[in-house]
Amino acid sequence: MPPAVASVASSVRRIVHRVRMGPIVAIVSLKREANVKLLFRLLVFLACLVPLPAFAGTLFTGAVRDRDGAAVLGARIIAYDAAAHALGEGRVAADGTFAFETDFDPAFVVVTCAYCVRTRALVKPNEATIVIVKRFAALRDRAPSTDDLAALPYRSASELAALVPYATVTAANIADRGLDRGRGAIVLDGVPLYRATDGLPTSDLIAPYTIASLTARSPLAAPTYGTYAQGGIVDVTTLGTPFARIDGGNATDFVTRAQTQTIRALVATANDGGDIRRNATIEADLPFAGGRLRARALSLADLASSLSGAVLGYTTASRRAIVATTIAARTGGGESLAWGSATVSTRGATPLSLGLRASRASGVLPDGSTGVQSTQALVLDATANGPTSRLQATLAYDRNGDALRFGSLQANGLTASVSEDIRVGERFVVHGGVLRDLRVPTLLEAESAASPDRSVLVESSFTYTDLARLRVTAVAYHERITNFAKRDLSGVGIDGIWQIAPALVLHAWTLETMTRTTPDVVPQNRYGGPLDTHRRVVWLTAGETLRVDAILRGGAFEGDIRVPFGAFAATVGSSIRAGVRVTTLGVSTR
Secondary structure, rough: HHHHHHHHHHHHHHHHHHHOOOOHHHHHOOHHHEEEEEEEEHHHHHHOOOOOOOOOEEEEEEEEEEEOEEEOOOOOEEEEEEOOOOEEEOOOOOOEEEEEEEEOOOOEOOOOOOOOOOOOOOOOOOOOEEEEEEHHHHHHHHOOHHHHHHHOOOHHHHHHHOOOOOOEHHHHHHHOOOHHHHHHHHOOOOOOOOOOOOOOOOOOOOOOOOEEEEEEOOOOHHHHHHOOOOEEEEEOOOOOOOOOEEEEEEEEEEEEEEOOOOOEEEEEEEEOEEEEEEEEEEEEEEEEOOOOEEEEEEEEEEOOOOOEEEEEEEEEEOEEEEEEEEEEEEEEOOOEEEEEEEEEEEEOOOOEEEEEEEEEEEEEOOOOOOEEEEEEEEEEEEEOOOEEEEEEEEEEEEEEEEEOOEEEEEEEEEEEEEEEEEEEOOEEEEEEEEEEEEEEOOOOOHHOOOEEEEEEEEEEEEEEEOOOOOEEEEEEEEEEEOOOHHHHHHHEEEEEEEEEEEEEEEEEEEEEEEEEEEOOOOOOOOOOOOOOOOOEEEEEOOOOOEEEEEEEEEEEEEEEEEEOOOOOOEEEEEEEEEEEEEEEEEEEOO
16 A cells, blocks of 8 residues: 555544544444544545655666767667557767666667668666667768778779769869869878878878778868868778778789777788889877877878878867867978867867867978978867757968968968758758858969968758658859959759668769859969869669679779678779779678
């Protein structure tokens, strides 16, 4: 009997006892006693109707991640008992965990999320509930996934990056939509690869099949990254899960990637008809002073040039903030670069970030003199996350300059970007963004430039998704660069990803741009690079264990076939490098 009911019953019994034993008992009839008993029964019934304090439920916790180990933000978890009665539900947080109360210990859970296969998992008593879901990586990411990178045929990083929607590639240059004269910033394992002398990257030194992840970042992040990022940022890492590959044919490759608990390393060599490239990277990740200390060294070389670099980074976090510092250095190709940054970021629904960055690069010019390029910036970034929108603003004050034999050129000023993504219902997202930036000239350009490039980018996009197997995006943009000449770039593009079946996915995108430069003849090809761009890419992937990729771009067909046998896979790949078809046959680990 509940305590409240028992207390009421006890009080009524005492009253009845006093009535029966007191002096008035003689005049109380048996009928009156029956009435008292009836009153008692009525009080007990009413006490049962009084709401009692609720007993505390069971706190049910766990984590949800996809097969790549990434947290599945926003996934819905429903807990059930053995009879399939719902006990409670919750959502996955940004760190991949969930916590909510249930009436009883659940017997199983069901997880649903965008671009995921509905997953049911049993709950084991006294064990943490960790659910691994299959998420369609093609819809989750815009760039090739980890599995794609291990299978796709490519002889250079630019060939691989060209599969990202709206990427334009010329020689070793990679840019988002051809912005900033077709030049973007490439970062390899934390080391910037662009050259201060002529602005050209050295991404061709990256050997095939060494890329573990490739992330394409928006040009709206340029105030955070600094000069040469107005054309977008391609962030490449070579260290990841253990992997090995050997190829033969028109080209030969050897790649091996290994790791221990604290050390990761990669060694690779490639030979494309006498063009020999060698890569090596090693990293140590250790706990230090309450945070993580990461030290990395890399070396890239071919027969004509070489590059070596090092990165030292430290990150620590508390319940309220994250502090990160990085120092990087690079030398090779007649240039040297030192770069550093420090950032403090708050946690919460409206995170703020305050950072400092600085760099100093020097290079040898054709006349034998040495030029120096320096940059410093203070960066403030704020993000506001609402129920149906996300607003982000970045403001930076840049101090840049080139020092040459005959003088110097300064490029100081504010750079800023603002963007907002608004969700309309569950299936539509509208995006708008504005970037105002400046770019210090390269050391060669500074010989004839009177002032830095100043640019304004306005972009908008509209995305539809069915939250299951289809996503379509349309984008329109306009960029204006001003200096002693004016360059206007306008473009439209559309891309779609369709997960036709669990093991069949279609990527397709097209980009149309139009460039106008005034005056028509620019001294020293100041605004060189692609003018009008007409790109169409179709990429079809079939199978998971037995995998086939077919790529059509630039009027040429490329592709690969991967056939598994045990812990290994036989691969056949065909790609185009510098207008020459390269076919390889090899073996890799799965």
